[in-house]
Amino acid sequence: MARWQARRTENAPGEFFVDTSCIDCDHCRQIAPSVFRAHRGQAIVFHQPESPQERLRAQMALVTCPTASIGTLRKQDLRAAIAAFPEPISENVYFCGFASERSFGASSYLIVRPQGNVLVDSPRFTKPLVRRLEAMGGVALMFLTHRDDVADHEKFHRHFGCRRVLHRADLTRATRDVEIVLAGRDPILLEDDLLVIPTPGHTPGHQVLLYRERYLFSGDHVWGNERGELVASRRVCWYSREEQMRSLERLLDVRFEWVLPGHGRRLHASAPNMRVLLRECLARLALGG
Numbered sequence: 001m002a003r004w005q006a007r008r009t010e011n012a013p014g015e016f017f018v019d020t021s022c023i024d025c026d027h028c029r030q031i032a033p034s035v036f037r038a039h040r041g042q043a044i045v046f047h048q049p050e051s052p053q054e055r056l057r058a059q060m061a062l063v064t065c066p067t068a069s070i071g072t073l074r075k076q077d078l079r080a081a082i083a084a085f086p087e088p089i090s091e092n093v094y095f096c097g098f099a100s101e102r103s104f105g106a107s108s109y110l111i112v113r114p115q116g117n118v119l120v121d122s123p124r125f126t127k128p129l130v131r132r133l134e135a136m137g138g139v140a141l142m143f144l145t146h147r148d149d150v151a152d153h154e155k156f157h158r159h160f161g162c163r164r165v166l167h168r169a170d171l172t173r174a175t176r177d178v179e180i181v182l183a184g185r186d187p188i189l190l191e192d193d194l195l196v197i198p199t200p201g202h203t204p205g206h207q208v209l210l211y212r213e214r215y216l217f218s219g220d221h222v223w224g225n226e227r228g229e230l231v232a233s234r235r236v237c238w239y240s241r242e243e244q245m246r247s248l249e250r251l252l253d254v255r256f257e258w259v260l261p262g263h264g265r266r267l268h269a270s271a272p273n274m275r276v277l278l279r280e281c282l283a284r285l286a287l288g289g
């Protein structure tokens, strides 16, 4: 729970505040950009919500915040904010909210499909979200992009009986019991509409998931920024920069219109424009960007 005594002094006076435990995951700024902004490496409330819609977005940020760093002066009725997750992105693809500190606040996603729902990376295992997932058909498959964003995978597996997918090179003691262990560098057709593409770089076993040649669940391989660019970073490349480049180049042959990352901004563009953005991303990275 956020602590008023530890609130950031830069918050605009009023009902909502951010305290100093913020880990700068960016969720609040994406969910409620008219309320939260970045300031010296953390978030602050720069504008107190005025309309009911602004208040709802601020409350949705509050329930998503992985570190419970967003607080309010008075107790809030959060039922509408909780019910808003999973939040539709496009068609049958949803953002789960309820980020986990154990994955440094990474985004997780839900694909609702007749063959069985897919959870991409792990949200916080919390009753309100679990009930919503149950109402939406449960979870049949849990795709884990890489070892850093597995958070509460064990609890989701136990509750829903979902099979978990992870690359062999990213197995740890915490994930050694996952049901589907992939290996190698070649793309693997998991199901008719689900293609796994190994993308070593950020970690040795990083992999992305392509759904219907439209949605690329990109983990920490590539993401969007506020300027609408595609971005990859050498700074957060823990394993191999050479592999990271090769893995990005491999995506030039892949058709997709959405980038749905673990960290960073979502990006939507036509498939040809996405290829241009990817080329620009590669050029910046080659220059050391």
Ligand code: SF4
Residues within 6 Å of the ligand: 018, 021, 022, 023, 024, 025, 026, 027, 028, 029, 036, 042, 043, 061, 064, 065, 066, 067, 068, 069, 070, 105
């Ligand atoms: S969601 Fe929470 S941890 Fe993330 S930037 Fe906002 S206040 Fe900080």
